[in-house]
Each structure stands twice: as structure tokens, then as C-alpha cells.
Amino acid sequence: MGIPQPAFYIFKCEQSAPPGMPKPSCVTPATQDLFQYLAQKLMQEGIMGTVQPIRTSCMNRCSAGPVMLVEPGHTMYAGLTKEKIDKIISEHIIGGNVVEEYVIDAEMWDEPISPADMQKQMGR
Numbered sequence: 001m002g003i004p005q006p007a008f009y010i011f012k013c014e015q016s017a018p019p020g021m022p023k024p025s026c027v028t029p030a031t032q033d034l035f036q037y038l039a040q041k042l043m044q045e046g047i048m049g050t051v052q053p054i055r056t057s058c059m060n061r062c063s064a065g066p067v068m069l070v071e072p073g074h075t076m077y078a079g080l081t082k083e084k085i086d087k088i089i090s091e092h093i094i095g096g097n098v099v100e101e102y103v104i105d106a107e108m109w110d111e112p113i114s115p116a117d118m119q120k121q122m123g124r
């Protein structure tokens with residue numbers, strides 16, 4: 001038997017916004033321990049490993065931060081708090097239902113453009 005893939009990856013940006021990004025709200029003194037909290041929560045629930053938390057650089061949605069991306073599903077959660085992380089773990093990660101009320105506004109997270117279409121737009 002092989003090593004099982006994770007069921008989920010959870011990406012959490014852990015970097016101050018680069019210069020020029022509006023409202024760098026993902027990593028502030030008040031929110032800098034959210035990754036640690038997420039990791040502890042996954043351990044407490046006994047699901048670390050099949051749910052893999054990943055520290056990332058900026059995901060370009062700082063103004064809605066702190067944000068966290070759940071894959072698969074391309075679900076971007078915004079305005080995170082520890083309480084919201086608890087609910088996302090129990091309802092989405094364990095329960096299988098996206099917590100719609102915490103998902104980023106659609107205007108900040110519109111449908112993706114396929115790479116092939118982007119190349120066409122760029123005239124390639």
C-alpha cells in the first residue's frame with residue numbers, strides 16, 4: 001500500500017503584504033498566530049497528515065485578510081478568526097460542507113481564466 005495523498009491542503013499566507021498591496025491585514029500582531037492555531041486544531045482533531053496545512057506567501061487578497069485557501073475546491077475563506085477556523089474544520093473539512101458565510105466575496109474571487117484563454121488575451 002502506498003502513502004495516501006492528503007484529503008485537503010489548507011494554504012495560509014504568513015507574510016506581510018508586499019509594498020503596494022492595499023490594507024495588509026493578513027498578518028498583524030492580532031492575527032499572526034492563526035497558522036499555529038490551525039495546525040494545533042488539526043492535531044487535536046487527529047486529522048493532521050490527511051489535512052496538510054501549508055504556509056504560503058501572499059495570495060493577493062490582503063484587503064479581505066486574513067485569508068485561507070482550501071484545496072481541493074478552490075475555497076477562499078476571508079476575515080479569519082480562531083472561531084471561524086474551528087467552524088471551517090468541523091463543518092467543511094470534517095463535515096464536507098463549505099461554510100458559505102465565511103467565503104470571500106465573489107467579486108474578489110471570480111471564476112478563473114484558463115491559462116489557454118489568458119494566452120489568447122495576451123495575443124500569443
Ligand code: FES
Nearest residue numbers: 013026058061062
Ligand atoms: S498576505 Fe496577501 S493575501 Fe495574505
